[in-house]
Amino acid sequence: MTTSSPIDVPDAFAASYGAHGAAERAWLAGLPALGAEFLDRWALRPDGPARYGMASLVLPVRRADGTPAVLKLQRAREETTGATAGLRAWCGDGIVRLLDHDEATTTQLLERLDARRPLSSLPDATAALEILAGLLARLVAVPAPPGLRHLADVAADLLARAPRAARALHDPDERRLVRTCAAAVAELLGESGDRLLHWDLHYDNVLAGEREPWLAIDPEPLAGDPGFELLPALDNRWAEVVATGDVRRAVLRRFDLLTEAVGLDRARATGWTLGRVLQNAVWDAEDGSTALDPAQVAIAEALLSR
Numbered sequence: 643m644t645t646s647s648p649i650d651v652p653d654a655f656a657a658s659y660g661a662h663g664a665a666e667r668a669w670l671a672g673l674p675a676l677g678a679e680f681l682d683r684w685a686l687r688p689d690g691p692a693r694y695g696m697a698s699l700v701l702p703v704r705r706a707d708g709t710p711a712v713l714k715l716q717r718a719r720e721e722t723t724g725a726t727a728g729l730r731a732w733c734g735d736g737i738v739r740l741l742d743h744d745e746a747t748t749t750q751l752l753e754r755l756d757a758r759r760p761l762s763s764l765p766d767a768t769a770a771l772e773i774l775a776g777l778l779a780r781l782v783a784v785p786a787p788p789g790l791r792h793l794a795d796v797a798a799d800l801l802a803r804a805p806r807a808a809r810a811l812h813d814p815d816e817r818r819l820v821r822t823c824a825a826a827v828a829e830l831l832g833e834s835g836d837r838l839l840h841w842d843l844h845y846d847n848v849l850a851g852e853r854e855p856w857l858a859i860d861p862e863p864l865a866g867d868p869g870f871e872l873l874p875a876l877d878n879r880w881a882e883v884v885a886t887g888d889v890r891r892a893v894l895r896r897f898d899l900l901t902e903a904v905g906l907d908r909a910r911a912t913g914w915t916l917g918r919v920l921q922n923a924v925w926d927a928e929d930g931s932t933a934l935d936p937a938q939v940a941i942a943e944a945l946l947s948r
């Protein structure tokens with residue numbers, strides 16, 4: 643890393659993101675220069691230590707007029723192009739505002755929220771779930787803008803990868819469960835919806851704000867059925883589900899609260915949630931896993947039990 647750049651790339655981010663491969667490491671090598679370029683182009687000055695997630699460096703900055711903002715630097719991919727389109731369509735309603743962006747690099751200038759207060763830090767799990775559900779209802783009320791990836795394509799691709807993922811599992815019950823999930827998705831393929839989906843609405847992707855108490859960040863937009871949005875709210879804060887002593891009941895309680903708040907048909911939402919379980923199974927199997935994540939099994943079984 644250059645020492646003259648005003649961008650300090652945290653070692654932990656460089657290590658975790660760089661582990662993904664050569665394209666990621668090449669992007670990391672250019673990151674200080676990329677950051678410096680946008681500080682200059684958008685007349686920003688750094689204003690505190692960088693934050694990062696799985697795939698981006700987020701730098702607190704101030705604009706020329708003193709407004710706080712963050713500069714989000716991320717490698718251009720289909721997801722990050724879609725994020726810009728989604729943020730423009732949402733226009734700040736329930737989600738962070740996009741202040742500026744660069745199409746070629748998918749660099750974003752975003753409204754600054756309170757990174758020290760993610761929704762995951764709210765002690766009351768039910769209150770947090772209600773907030774998440776309320777945001778979800780508003781986000782999926784917006785029709786998807788043209789040009790986004792569509793759930794129909796994502797689902798068809800999953801179905802093509804599902805048989806191999808099922809075969810990779812040691813436990814025959816788990817193999818059966820994956821096939822059941824695939825069958826549920828196959829049934830819904832023809833009616834995959836047209837809403838603007840966030841696709842990653844979990845408790846760390848909601849931050850406290852000033853113009854609204856809570857706002858979503860970090861969308862990976864997709865056009866489709868809102869039932870495909872529920873899994874992160876079901877499997878996050880999982881220890882709290884287990885602690886109730888009745889996992890099935892706790893899962894169904896979360897699911898019913900969400901479907902009611904968003905106004906979803908339970909059967910369809912069940913099918914699309916099984917689709918998300920399938921997606922996780924496919925991803926895990928392709929990463930070499932030979933067993934399903936117990937939380938995913940518990941969620942699928944709870945939904946299939948009624």
Ligand SMILES: Nc1ncnc2c1ncn2[C@@H]1O[C@H](COP(=O)(O)OP(=O)(O)O)[C@@H](O)[C@H]1O
Pocket residue numbers: 693694695696697698699700712738752753754755756757846847849859860
């Ligand atoms: N608008 C924002 N205001 C303040 N902090 C932010 C903002 N957006 C992101 N962050 C911080 O950066 C982290 C990573 O950003 P995020 O958009 O979630 O990217 P990733 O795709 O890497 O998860 C967040 O967890 C949060 O701490």
Ligand SMILES: [Mg+2]
Pocket residue numbers: 695696846847860
């Ligand atoms: Mg995130």
